Amino acid sequence: MLAAIEQLDYIPNTAAQNLSSGQTRSIGVFVPHFTRPSSIQRLIGIQEVLNDSDYDLLLFSTNSLEKYYVQLRQVVRQHRVDGVLVISMAVPEEHRLLMERMDIPLVQIEVFSDYASSVGVDNTLGGQLATEYLLAQGHEQIAFLGDVRESPFGFSATNERFIGYRYALSEANLAMSDDYCSFSGISDHHKEEAIRQAHDLLALSPPPTAIFAASDQQAAGVLEAARQRALLVGDQLSVIGFGDLDIAHYLNLTTIRQPLAEVGRTGANVLLQHLRGERSIYQKRFNDLEVIERGTVKPVPCDDSTFF
Amino acid sequence: MLAAIEQLDYIPNTAAQNLSSGQTRSIGVFVPHFTRPSSIQRLIGIQEVLNDSDYDLLLFSTNSLEKYYVQLRQVVRQHRVDGVLVISMAVPEEHRLLMERMDIPLVQIEVFSDYASSVGVDNTLGGQLATEYLLAQGHEQIAFLGDVRESPFGFSATNERFIGYRYALSEANLAMSDDYCSFSGISDHHKEEAIRQAHDLLALSPPPTAIFAASDQQAAGVLEAARQRALLVGDQLSVIGFGDLDIAHYLNLTTIRQPLAEVGRTGANVLLQHLRGERSIYQKRFNDLEVIERGTVKPVPCDDSTFF
DNA sequence: TTGAAAGCGGTACCAT
DNA sequence: ATGGTACCGCTTTCAA
Secondary structure (H helix, E strand, O other): OHHHHHHOOOOOOHHHHHHHHOOOOEEEEEEEOOOOHHHHHHHHHHHHHHHHOOOEEEEEEEOOHHHHHHHHHHHHHOOOOOEEEEEOOOOOHHHHHHHHHOOOOEEEEOOOOOOOEEEEEOHHHHHHHHHHHHHHOOOOOEEEEEOOOOOOOOOOHHHHHHHHHHHHHHHOOOOOOHHHEEEOOOOOOOHHHHHHHHHHHHOOOOOOOEEEEOOHHHHHHHHHHHHHOOOOEOOOEEEEOOEOOHHHHHHOOEEEEOOHHHHHHHHHHHHHHHHOOOOOOOEEEEOOOEEEOOOOOOOOOOOHHHHO | OHHHHHHOOOOOOHHHHHHHHOOOOEEEEEEEOOOOHHHHHHHHHHHHHHHHOOOEEEEEEEOOHHHHHHHHHHHHHOOOOOEEEEEOOOOOHHHHHHHHHOOOOEEEEOOOOOOOEEEEEOHHHHHHHHHHHHHHOOOOOEEEEEOOOOOOOOOOHHHHHHHHHHHHHHHOOOOOOHHHEEEOOOOOOOHHHHHHHHHHHHOOOOOOOEEEEOOHHHHHHHHHHHHHOOOOEOOOEEEEOOEOOHHHHHHOOEEEEOOHHHHHHHHHHHHHHHHOOOOOOOEEEEOOOEEEOOOOOOOOOOOHHHHO
């Protein structure tokens, strides 16, 4: 009889299965700024893991906070998904409790909270590494260029990287100058804005000998500004980015590599664990960041005047 | 009484709705090479449209043909989705018929077939435009650099672009030299492979004065090869890419812009039309491609010897 | 307008 | 092992 079932090539209807079992066999992934290469990288990691599980990936992307809240709430209440992954966005208390009540596990990626499993990268360490690397090359006039320190999405990688920068400077007994710290008002890694910011920094006297940009896209802006000012990158101005995205490779940009896809993979795996019944909160802050040495950072030029 | 329902903040259970209505309110999007920036751009367009509809986006990504076939078949037979969008992959006859039988509409993106709605870009026209632009700058030794002419996924944008290249040359009454046409064996736009190919092209005598690369990533490889040979791009070698992706912007690469997100949006809209009952097949080949003039193409240098 | 009942296609439990 | 049955929660139809 079972053989007959095989023969007939029977495939159960998903909707019926879902209703009967109370499960959906799918996972909702919420990602803002879908366009950002870093988001994509994390998503790729998630996709890899889910592809090998028997959960489907339901993609929710939005650039608007309100839409995100509404959508998350609705998706959870309708029980459209068995679990939720949220990238780079804080989850409001209300929503977290709702998910808890509905027994839908949540894993946050790139944002940390005590109440939910969170997986991300140690941005502060990354900021520190970048700054220490510049210091090791002899730079002392190091500027920081980032976007916003407080994002409406309740989380700012820029700020964490900035804290690492500040820490490295203080460890080196160097005073941090506020003039050397540039934040844009826009919560995105826009090149255009970064060009403007870089021009402002380079117009200071003395100008910085090195700039740490909080993202590769912004570093690209710094490179562009340098070009516009006919500054030889490397020799006259060192630039380090953050992320090691494709563009860093193409621009020969020295940068900080972070395990983006790995973070995505781990996040997805943690969620699968929860789906298997694991209740305890898991927290992981990856610290295997590293400097990728390419062409945009060189030792500070030996200015002869310093010898006298 | 209805008011009471409002009050109680009632939300229907999706699984039950699905079972009862026979719908899933979700759309399966199949995309190979999820990593490719061009795929992402199309996906963004799709996402935009679906986000405004009441369909969810189920993402299926794979780099393996067999997995893709199995997954597509299973998803359709389980009726996990109401409609299917396939990006840059041919759909086997068997699968197409299966979807037809199950009344699950299909829209193909970037691949054209007579049996299903298809939306894409006129790659041949793009190839022609790129070549004509180089010709207009006075170039006559124009090489073509691409990946594969026949992809296992049953579709090669490279080949179409190559046909456009060939056509433009013949229209200009220029003979096409096979030596000037380089195809890699790898079905991906790899920079590394392109570097090798570019070196081969540039070692020819006479070397080409311009290279048309079938993708921006491959153009980046050409740029790199030129750098390695200390060739001044623009002055000694002109390079045009295809796609106008982020890297083109960052590399100041002259390239062909194609409406990627628009293709995605249109594809999604066409699918929604089908879901609303429209049965007739829709075919659209976007032809609003254009040359984006940046720094890597300059008029062919006036070699004095040609005057004598 | 409102209410009752059948059916969607499975799962799971119980009895045979 | 096998068959029968209740139930998942909604939609739809038909009656009241």
